[in-house]
Amino acid sequence: MQVCVIGCGYVGLTTGAVLADLGHNVSCVDIDRSKISTLRRGDVPIYEPGLSRLIAENTASRRLSFSTEIRESIVGSSIVMIAVGTPPLPQGGVDLSALEAVVEDLGAAIKKPSLIITKSTVPPGTNDWVAESLSQRGLDEDHFDVVSNPEFLREGSALADTMNPDRIVVGARTPSAVEIVRDLYRGIDAPYIVTNLAGAEMIKYAANAFLATKISFINEIAKICDACGVSVEDVASGIGADHRIGPHFLRAGLGYGGSCLPKDIRALTHFAEGHHQEPHLLKAAETVNNLQIDVYLNKLLKEVLKNKGTLEFSNLQITVWGLAFKPLTDDTRSSPALRLVKRLVDTGCQVRTFDPVARATIEGADSCSKQYRSLQGSQALVVATEWNDFVEANWSKVLSKMDGRIVLDTRNCLDPAQVQRAGLEYLAVGRP
Ligand code: NAD
Numbered sequence: 148m149q150v151c152v153i154g155c156g157y158v159g160l161t162t163g164a165v166l167a168d169l170g171h172n173v174s175c176v177d178i179d180r181s182k183i184s185t186l187r188r189g190d191v192p193i194y195e196p197g198l199s200r201l202i203a204e205n206t207a208s209r210r211l212s213f214s215t216e217i218r219e220s221i222v223g224s225s226i227v228m229i230a231v232g233t234p235p236l237p238q239g240g241v242d243l244s245a246l247e248a249v250v251e252d253l254g255a256a257i258k259k260p261s262l263i264i265t266k267s268t269v270p271p272g273t274n275d276w277v278a279e280s281l282s283q284r285g286l287d288e289d290h291f292d293v294v295s296n297p298e299f300l301r302e303g304s305a306l307a308d309t310m311n312p313d314r315i316v317v318g319a320r321t322p323s324a325v326e327i328v329r330d331l332y333r334g335i336d337a338p339y340i341v342t343n344l345a346g347a348e349m350i351k352y353a354a355n356a357f358l359a360t361k362i363s364f365i366n367e368i369a370k371i372c373d374a375c376g377v378s379v380e381d382v383a384s385g386i387g388a389d390h391r392i393g394p395h396f397l398r399a400g401l402g403y404g405g406s407c408l409p410k411d412i413r414a415l416t417h418f419a420e421g422h423h424q425e426p427h428l429l430k431a432a433e434t435v436n437n438l439q440i441d442v443y444l445n446k447l448l449k450e451v452l453k454n455k456g457t458l459e460f461s462n463l464q465i466t467v468w469g470l471a472f473k474p475l476t477d478d479t480r481s482s483p484a485l486r487l488v489k490r491l492v493d494t495g496c497q498v499r500t501f502d503p504v505a506r507a508t509i510e511g512a513d514s515c516s517k518q519y520r521s522l523q524g525s526q527a528l529v530v531a532t533e534w535n536d537f538v539e540a541n542w543s544k545v546l547s548k549m550d551g552r553i554v555l556d557t558r559n560c561l562d563p564a565q566v567q568r569a570g571l572e573y574l575a576v577g578r579p
Pocket residue numbers: 153154155156157158159176177178179182217230231232233245246248249266267268269298299300301302406407
């Protein structure tokens with residue numbers, strides 16, 4: 148099939164590369180000229196394991212190409228996939244301006260029967276609006292159909308998730324549209340969940356809201372465990388073994404982040420309120436998440452107080468390892484690690500940061516390019532992202548570089564015994 152993927156971000160590039168690998172001719176388009184130039188030079192503008200290789204192989208075999216000529220690519224395609232960003236608005240709604248621009252392009256460019264597949268996460272009702280807008284722009288209903296096919300990939304394992312998804316959700320208006328989607332994904336073995344447009348849109352929001360709630364739930368339990376000397380990991384194993392609960396997303400820590408969970412739970416809250424429903428649970432999940440930074444800062448403050456006899460963070464130098472919202476990605480959007488660094492800076496500390504891949508400029512913090520050099524002169528190390536480089540750190544070397552001995556593990560990812568054996572003081576929440 149001739150496929151046009153609009154939006155070359157984490158979702159668009161992964162989808163485009165995988166579809167090309169399945170044998171389709173894919174044109175990935177974006178308004179960002181520098182992104183397209185980078186891709187045309189053979190570089191990949193984001194960090195995603197395996198993606199560079201897949202893109203290189205498929206561009207070499209001419210099944211994958213990149214362009215800024217959006218309308219031209221739409222004209223030549225029978226499938227148009229929308230993967231543009233849908234960021235949050237300040238009041239909690241969803242900024243659909245990128246999608247609106249795409250609809251404008253579709254209205255002007257569709258000349259032959261096309262299936263428009265929306266992968267972007269959009270509020271229920273949006274794809275109905277897309278179909279209506281195209282009709283209003285004079286497009287013959289026989290010339291296009293609209294499908295909602297939300298994306299569930301996780302950054303860091305995006306390729307594997309796309310090639311082996313748990314399910315493929317298709318919201319469609321006609322059985323023939325579902326058949327085209329099945330043809331498109333032929334070669335990917337997954338159960339299909341077929342519903343209408345709004346049903347598919349809601350599945351995506353409900354899934355992310357549930358995952359966010361699960362994380363906030365275990366973080367709440369971790370605080371209680373911490374107060375009474377119980378291991379939250381034992382509790383997570385104990386409850387996760389119940390198939391009704393499941394073992395995933397039960398890792399206590401600094402809280403959820405990234406470009407999806409925070410924005411999607413907020414968007415669903417906003418959507419619910421717009422429909423006069425009070426989303427008590429969604430709001431509670433977000434409140435717990437927002438407070439996680441304080442939970443860890445208080446832990447650190449208490450320890451500093453014990454060691455230095457002062458309740459002040461000023462005159463302290465702290466190193467934070469990790470900026471990405473999770474390992475194996477360079478994405479720092481809504482990263483709890485960034486929020487933590489900002490809070491530390493606001494409280495008056497000198498902060499030094501290091502991340503193996505992610506780059507972020509945070510006012511008041513020094514970004515270091517070398518992992519161990521970032522520790523020079525620091526009284527405490529905070530591990531904020533579960534990168535392997537941190538999990539497998541040389542703790543004797545850490546001690547030799549630092550001025551102090553405190554290691555705060557906000558991801559429960561380090562081996563406390565190893566850290567302590569090196570002469571460091573290990574701190575965590577829910578790990579007695
Ligand atoms: P992204 O910000 O990485 O990429 C979006 C791309 O769209 C950018 O390159 C931008 O330049 C481009 N764009 C914006 N307006 C455009 C236009 N009018 N025409 C062409 N291109 C345009 O976003 P992403 O992380 O890939 O997410 C895309 C969508 O998928 C969002 O709705 C997101 O919620 C959803 N999603 C993301 C993930 C994820 O892990 N990142 C997972 C599932 C779903």
